[in-house]
Every structure is written in structure tokens, then in C-alpha cells.
């Protein structure tokens with residue numbers, strides 16, 4: 001007589017002890033990097049309306065947020081400066097006394113052990129909101145790749161000089177890793193690693209961030225430099241060139257709709273893979289949680305586990321503090 005089932009996969013799910021014995025992926029606070037938005041002014045601690053629980057901080061207040069992050073057990077942050085002054089060339093991005101540079105100095109002096117990564121881009125600092133230098137030609141506005149590289153490299157060096165532990169260029173110009181690597185090396189920062197936003201898609205998932213950073217393009221879009229969401233072989237080319245140019249980390253951004261890309265990079269490259277769990281991914285969860293439609297804690301931990309299972313070594317996430325606390329509570 002036939003005797004079935006012949007395979008009983010449920011055996012290993014029978015108790016919490018057995019489940020934890022065979023668990024393939026686990027999360028820890030050390031997996032997370034927390035983004036932080038810093039602004040000019042004093043006494044500013046202002047919630048970003050499209051990102052509940054995320055704030056703009058002025059430098060005199062930022063210590064509170066850093067203490068919260070450290071107490072949660074998160075050991076790294078990504079700094080986004082939101083400057084007052086914007087102009088066509090994004091000069092406040094590479095001002096030695098710019099908001100980002102001052103924020104990095106302050107953070108490193110308050111928490112020397114904290115890993116401070118600097119987002120290196122121009123869009124928050126330019127009046128047109130593009131990530132590079134704009135030239136108006138007969139065919140309309142063009143982003144000048146090589147001219148933008150010069151300014152980006154200058155920005156990176158000023159951030160390294162301010163004490164940034166990691167330079168994270170996000171403007172998607174061709175050659176940005178080599179331009180920055182060369183400039184950092186020449187300035188004596190050969191030990192400062194580059195976390196390249198290697199595979200950055202032109203995504204609607206950045207909407208809330210652009211409100212937070214006041215960085216929406218004033219005309220056109222970012223499709224000539226950020227990638228088409230329909231492409232994955234192109235992701236390999238972007239990652240390959242960054243590896244050749246000397247990147248130390250490869251990032252995929254956004255994360256949730258791009259888990260296949262995270263896996264693809266993990267299988268092809270041996271550098272650490274970073275997933276950016278971006279603003280709209282965060283805001284959607286917060287909105288549904290506020291409505292009482294989902295269990296926020298369970299959804300967040302499941303989502304982050306999925307990113308790690310897909311191959312991420314590190315996850316940049318606005319949930320970092322909460323997730324680290326939930327993990328500690330068990």
C-alpha cells in the first residue's frame with residue numbers, strides 16, 4: 001500500500017526551538033543604517049509630514065536623535081543635509097562650512113564610535129534640483145556628466161575632511177566612483193571607503209524623501225541618469241563598472257520592488273551589498289499602520305528579513321531605530 005507523504009517538511013517547524021535551530025536568516029541592530037536629515041537654524045525638531053516619525057533636526061538638537069539611535073543599538077547613520085542656500089552649481093554641497101560638513105563634525109565629536117556616512121549628491125543644493133550641472137542646449141536641458149563629477153568629487157573631499165567615515169555618492173553620473181576615489185586619494189583620504197549607489201533606479205518611491213530634502217527636480221526628471229526600473233542586465237553593468245572603479249560597497253535602491261536585483265548582485269559580486277529601504281517604502285507602512293490595517297512591527301521585521309534573505313549585508317532604513325528596539329525586546 002502506498003505510504004505518503006514521503007517527505008514531511010513540517011517536522012522542522014514543530015516547535016519554536018526547532019524553527020530557530022534551522023532559521024537561515026536573522027536580523028540584528030548592526031544590519032541597519034539610519035538616515036538623518038539636518039537643517040540650518042536653531043531649535044528645529046520638525047516631523048516630516050510624509051514620513052511620520054522622521055524629523056528635520058537643527059544641529060543644536062541633533063544630539064537627542066543620536067542618543068536615541070545609539071541607545072537602540074544602531075551603529076551607523078547616513079547624513080542628509082538640507083541647506084538654506086541653493087544655486088545653479090550647488091555650492092553649499094562643497095562648502096567647508098556647509099550644513100552637511102558641520103553636521104558630520106558635530107556627530108563625530110559627540111559620538112566618535114558612530115559610523116557616519118555622507119550622502120554625496122548635488123540635488124538638495126542646486127536650485128534646479130538636479131543631481132548635476134545643467135546646460136541648456138538646443139535640445140533642451142542636459143546634465144553635464146563630467147562637469148558634475150568635478151563638483152561631486154569636491155563635495156566628497158569636503159565631507160571626508162569633516163570626518164565622514166564613508167562617502168556614499170548617489171548622483172549616478174558615469175565615472176563617479178573613479179572621480180571620487182582619485183580625489184579622495186589625492187587629498188590623503190585613501191582609507192575612506194566609497195559606498196556607491198551603484199544601482200539606483202528612477203523611482204516613484206523617492207517621493208517623500210524629496211519633500212523631506214526639498215530636492216525635487218524643478219523641470220524634467222532624472223531618467224537620463226537614474227536607471228529604468230524595467231532593467232536588470234543594466235544593473236550588472238552599473239555594478240561592474242563601480243567594482244572596476246574601486247567601490248567598497250554596492251548599493252541597490254529602492255529595495256522592496258528590487259529584491260531580485262539584490263540577489264543578482266549578491267551572486268555576481270563579493271563586495272558588501274547594501275539595500276536602501278527608501279522613503280515611500282517606509283511611508284506606506286506607516287500610513288497603513290496608522291489606519292490600524294497592518295501590524296507595523298511584524299510587517300517591518302518581515303520586510304527587513306526579506307531584504308537580508310535576498311542578499312543584503314546592510315540595510316539603510318528609516319525603521320532602523322524601531323526595528324533594533326523590537327529585536328532587542330524579542
Ligand code: PBG
Pocket residue numbers: 119121123131170171205206207208209210215277278279280
Ligand atoms: C539624492 C538621494 C535621493 C535619495 C537618497 N539620496 C533622492 C533622489 O535621488 O531623488 C532617496 C532616498 C529615499 O527616498 O529615502 N540623490
